[in-house]
Amino acid sequence: MSEPLISVRSLSKWYGAWCALDHVSLDVEPGSCTVLCGPSGSGKSTLLRCLNGLEEWEEGDVVIGGTPVAHRTRDLRRLRREVGMVFQSFNLFPHLDALTNVTIAPRIVGRRRRTDAERAGMELLARVGLADQAHKLPADLSGGQQQRVAIARALAMQPRALLFDEPTSALDPESIKEVLDIMVDLARSGTTMVVVTHEMGFARHVAHRIAFMDRGRIIEMADPRSFFAAPASDRAKAFLGQIRATDPA
Amino acid sequence: MLTTAANLMDEGGRAGRSGAPTPRQVRRRRAALLQQLVLLGALAVVAGLIVRNTVINLQARGLASGFDFLWQEAGFNVGFSLIQADASSTYGRIFLVGLLNSLLVAAVAMVAATLLGFLVGLARVSPNVPARLLSKGYVELVRNLPLLLHLLLWQGVILRSLPTVREALGLGGVAFLSNRGLYLPTPAAWSAVPLMLLTGAVAAAVAGLLLARRAHRRQELLSPHVAASIGGLVLALLVVTAAAIEWEVPTLKGFDYRDGVKIMPELAALIAALTLYNAAFVAEIVRAGIQSVGEGQHQAATALGLSPRLIMRLVIVPQAIRVMVPPMANQYAHLIKASALATVVGFPDLVNVFMGTALNQTGRAVEIVVLTAAVYLTLTAAVSVGTNWYARRVKLVER
């Protein structure tokens, strides 16, 4: 059994007196796709953002690739090169075209030559189906297209793991499918992914594990089949009931 | 949103469960403290070097230090003063004279520029095409010329082309305009009757304002008839007062007019230039304010059946004013600072008289500069404090 790529040990975070994460532990195996789900306020986005240091925690450890993450600036920057993130509101750089969005981090942070970075960038854009939009500005792209560029941008740094923070929540229904297709493709090709999402169809078909969170704790962790067929806890049952009622997928 | 990259890198943390800071936070706060100490230390070193150089240089030039010069006799006359001052006045008194002159210029120009600016601004958005074009032409012409050029134009060209004292333009026989100045009559003395009349006029005006405010609060409209009657009463009382008192009329004696008050051409040029220049900017602020009130407001008001004049007064103007206040305050601050241009035309304002003449005579560069800077910083700070107060007050009302 290989070493887990990401290991979270008894992570705790408070906002004042309110507990956002309560001694959460989680192991992410390399090549696996883990889905974090749960009602809003359960701490799933907070947990995700702790994994690349966007959020700080009060107690516990995060270990990535065997190295514990300490909150020193230099370490954080190194960590972020290893772990990529895709945001709910895409956060593309509006003043740069799609290709430059993808290549700017490898060039500036990764110090790659422009020609190499652009070649790799075009490959990535082709992989997400947007090679012909390489020179369009984000303002000229649809939401789904922007999110696909964002995925290509995160991939450009060749991270060891990819984090997705509700990647399709800000998209209209037509665009959701095109983004999910890319994510399915990534998961099937062995990318280590941790995804916070409400898209249970994606979770059912592609995730290796589902972690259900509520009030700062992981209440249930199981493979998709068992989770959807027979959730163990009452809260998970209630949650799944609500999801099924609103979404046929 | 003021979250900066630095915040992201440092990860501003919150207290742990017990409320005590975690070791990580303690480390970070210590680092921040250290950085700030280093910064302040570096600044202290630079300041120290500057002070050292200054002291050496001052000694080398044989210049004394200290604020005691404020009680010394100045020994020069000031061309225009609101308070009593002559060659025997102290430097402290001269400071006051300059300050009051600056404030006078700023205040008069502020009022005049606001009035003119409002007129031009309203013309900019009026449906009357020639008015709109002419006001736009005025604004574009005036705005793109330096204020100093305006000033020199007024002083060197316009005012110099006024007639000489002998052939001064008479305005109603009580005021005279020449290239040496504008001469206005002043009241000679006050006696009981005119004082009573004046008090009555002031009381009527105040009563009228209070009435208007009360009506406004109850969302009533002050009837135009009542407003006209109060206005008429105030006007009548003022006219009778003016007729009843004795005036000192400027009369030509020898080479110049005596009696009454003389407004020197430098002051007039300064006020005229400041007014015309700033009015253009005020006009743009007014225009932007009125246009910022969405078309929807206008349509809704029309649908309610309000007349165009009422729409302006009740719907457009109150909202426009809210938008106008910050840039207007900015413009006033600019105006206060622009009054320092008096130096160029020789009008004795604070900078001219204190930072110019007084500094030349006493050589107390550092002290004089510190005092002058303190005055202007206080004035501009007062303007921004006033703006903030008004903005906050307006916010409450809006909610």
Add this chain to the structure above:
Amino acid sequence: MAAEALSSPPIPRRLARQSGVLLATAARHPFSLLVSLALLYVAWIVGERIVSWGIVHATFVAADRSGCDPAGACWAFIVNRLPQFAFGFYPEAERWRALLVVLAPPALMLLAVVPEFRGRRAFITAGFCLYPLLAFTLLAGGLPGLSAVSTEKWGGLTLTMLVGMSAFVLSFPIAILLALARTASLPALRLVAAGFIEFWRGLPLVAILFMSVIMLPLFLPPGVEAPRLSLALAGITLYSAAYLAEVVRGGLQGIGRGQYEAAGALGFGFWSMQGYVVLPQALRSVVPAIVNTAIALFKDTTYVMVVGLFDLLNIVVAGLSDAHWIGLATEGYIFVGVIYWTICFGMSRMSARFEHCEQRRQPAGAAAGASQ
């Protein structure tokens, strides 16, 4: 005017309809019509007099005042003294150097509106950044091939361009640093930056110039002398930096948190994040305000007159006391006014065009992607 129909009818019918509308409006608002007529009459009278004096009866070539027609403008004064107005007291043989300094900024700005060519942006940026150093060196000389010319001899439009451009270019990096400091997380840094900015913004430029010329020499190590031009330039630069810092700060405030997070997630450090992600967006969003500051700065260069420097305005004022050309203040000031007006109006037109282009590049979709 009443709203026109969406289709366009043939011209004669449209004219008839428009004049019909005009007459109807005029009948309804007689007061407005009167005001219009009065304004038009005044405009006609004034315009006719200006044309008559300024063009019809004007003299363009003459040896001195007596050669000018008294009924018209004496532009010969301007023509005669043009070299001095343009170059100040610069030695005649070296005037080409001053000419280059004067022409460089408009040339650079014209490049911005000319059809695009490769590397244009880099060229223009480099041109602006290097202008202060190159212009100063070119004018000062003292190098092999360039004879030395003291700063006392610099003047006229050359000095105006030099001071204006240099102050603007030099104040930019200072302004950016100040704005970043003002929004930093360290309280001491924030306070110092805020204090510095408010200090330079709260004083009149006249006072600042006096301060620069009188007090800065006291701050320098004993024995070190600086020419008056440099002192005045230092004062104007810091003054401009304070105003520009507030403009940049406004731009920074518009950058959403998501941009910082995305850049951080990609591994950008603080300075590379500012340089490649934050500042390009922040500065682009406040270009109109930046241009307004530049226009104001250009007009403010006239203030150097109060410390005895001979910018364009001051040198014309000095020329007015020439015995051969007495009483021509009007012509002189109009000349200065035309030059300033052209440059300032041109700059504001360019800014309007830039804003128009930017708005076309940012349809509503940008909102979702750019900020949170």
